[in-house]
Amino acid sequence: xxxxxxxxxxxxxxxxxxxxxxxxxxxxxxxxxxxxxxxxxxxxxxxxxxxxxxxxxxxxxxxxxxxxxxxxxxxxxxxxxxxxxxxxxxxxxxxxxxxxxxxxxxxxxxxxxxxxxxxxxxxxxxxxxxxxxxxxxxxxxxxxxxxxxxxxxxxxxxxxxxxxxxxxxxxxxxxxxxxxxxxxxxxxxxxxxxxxxxxxxxxxxxxxxxxxxx
Ligand code: B12
Numbered sequence: 001x002x003x004x005x006x007x008x009x010x011x012x013x014x015x016x017x018x019x020x021x022x023x024x025x026x027x028x029x030x031x032x033x034x035x036x037x038x039x040x041x042x043x044x045x046x047x048x049x050x051x052x053x054x055x056x057x058x059x060x061x062x063x064x065x066x067x068x069x070x071x072x073x074x075x076x077x078x079x080x081x082x083x084x085x086x087x088x089x090x091x092x093x094x095x096x097x098x099x100x101x102x103x104x105x106x107x108x109x110x111x112x113x114x115x116x117x118x119x120x121x122x123x124x125x126x127x128x129x130x131x132x133x134x135x136x137x138x139x140x141x142x143x144x145x146x147x148x149x150x151x152x153x154x155x156x157x158x159x160x161x162x163x164x165x166x167x168x169x170x171x172x173x174x175x176x177x178x179x180x181x182x183x184x185x186x187x188x189x190x191x192x193x194x195x196x197x198x199x200x201x202x203x204x205x206x207x208x209x210x211x212x213x214x
Contacts, residue, residue, distance in 0.1 A: 002033035011044025011076070016052050018065050020072035027079035037080035041111060042201065045073050049107070053183075073107060081114045091122055093213045096138045097148040098126030099182075100159035105152035108182065108202075112148060115202040116209060121146075132163050136170050144176050146209055151182040160185070161193040177212040181205060 007030050014023035023045070030040045052069050055061035095116050099109050106128035113125040124142055126134055139147050147167070151157040160180050167173040177196040180189070190198035196212055199205035 002029055002035070004033075004035055004039075007033070007035055007040060008044040008047075011040055012048030012051065014076070015045055015048030015069050015073050016055070018052075018068040018072060020068065020075060023072035023076040024079060027076035031079065031083040037083050038115070038203070041077055041080055042203070045076055046108075046111075046201075049073055070107060074110075077107070077111065084114065084118050086117075087119055090120060092120040092210070093122070093145040094124070094142055095121045095146040095148060095209065096124045096126065096135060096142065096144045097150070098130035098135060099128035099150045099152075100156045100163070101129060101131050102159065103151055103153055103156035103182075104128050105150070105182070108152070109148075109150035112150070112181065112199075112202045112205045115206050116148075119206045119210075121209065132159060132166050135163055136166050136172065139167075139172060139176055140170065145213055146177050146179055148179040148181065148205070148209075151180070151185055154184050157182070157184055157189065160189075160195065164194050179205065179208060179212070 007026060010022065010026045014026055031037065052061060052066060056066050097109060097113050099106050113123050117123045124138055126138060135147055135149065149160050149163060151160055164178065167176065179197045179199060180195045181199050185198060187198045197208040199208045
């Protein structure tokens, strides 16, 4: 019998040790054992990535290691995402999401995008390093209800503030709700820049997105 706690532990360890093969193996075993894929992402792989981040910050782990660790996490998450059931049959809203210009961190944003899809949103994922005007133009084109922006660096979170202004300039700010997230972003920052919501993780993002549309 596959033990859930053991899967979560191995998932975290595979990221910290940048062992891509093990990360993929754990993801496949979790799917075969019917363990909730989102739990494995959130409580396993993401925890490992948070720890790898701390080691990196303390200078105990270097960038090339972090790059390989990220690749392992991305392929494991892909395996798990493919196994996620669609929870909503009818469309609940249209969301445009992306990582702010200058920022290439996209793992968390990708997870939020997937969860929004799973929960019935039509999602337009613009990817990473997204120019602010692309958020505005796409929102207009697809008639978005929500724009979600991700920033993982103090240098790029200011883009979220400018985006608020760009949306006002384009006459869109009253038509869309804005959501912000990413490691350096806080509720306080969201309040300061006038974003409609902040979410700390993908589960919270779904709850907040639904609230915004109610
Ligand atoms: C993995 C990683 C990388 C990978 C990124 C791979 C990829 N494809 O994304 C690589 C190795 C490439 C990388 C590069 C760099 N990184 Co880096 N990286 C990280 C690390 C360790 C983890 C990020 C991650 O993926 N976490 C896992 C996911 C699941 O969590 P998450 O992103 O937080 O997402 C969750 C929530 O935040 C939320 N969320 C996220 N987005 C959104 C959006 C919305 C709308 C909502 C509602 C919610 C939401 O939900 C997500 C799911 O639960 C962080 C440390 C950390 N603690 O975050 C540093 C970190 C972000 N990196 C950092 C730095 C400095 C860099 C580099 C500049 C390093 C360098 N010297 O080159 C470059 C960046 C280059 C650039 N221009 O962007 C710093 C930023 C410091 C700062 N305060 O500005 C950090 C904090 C590390 C540190 N402590 O020093 N990095």
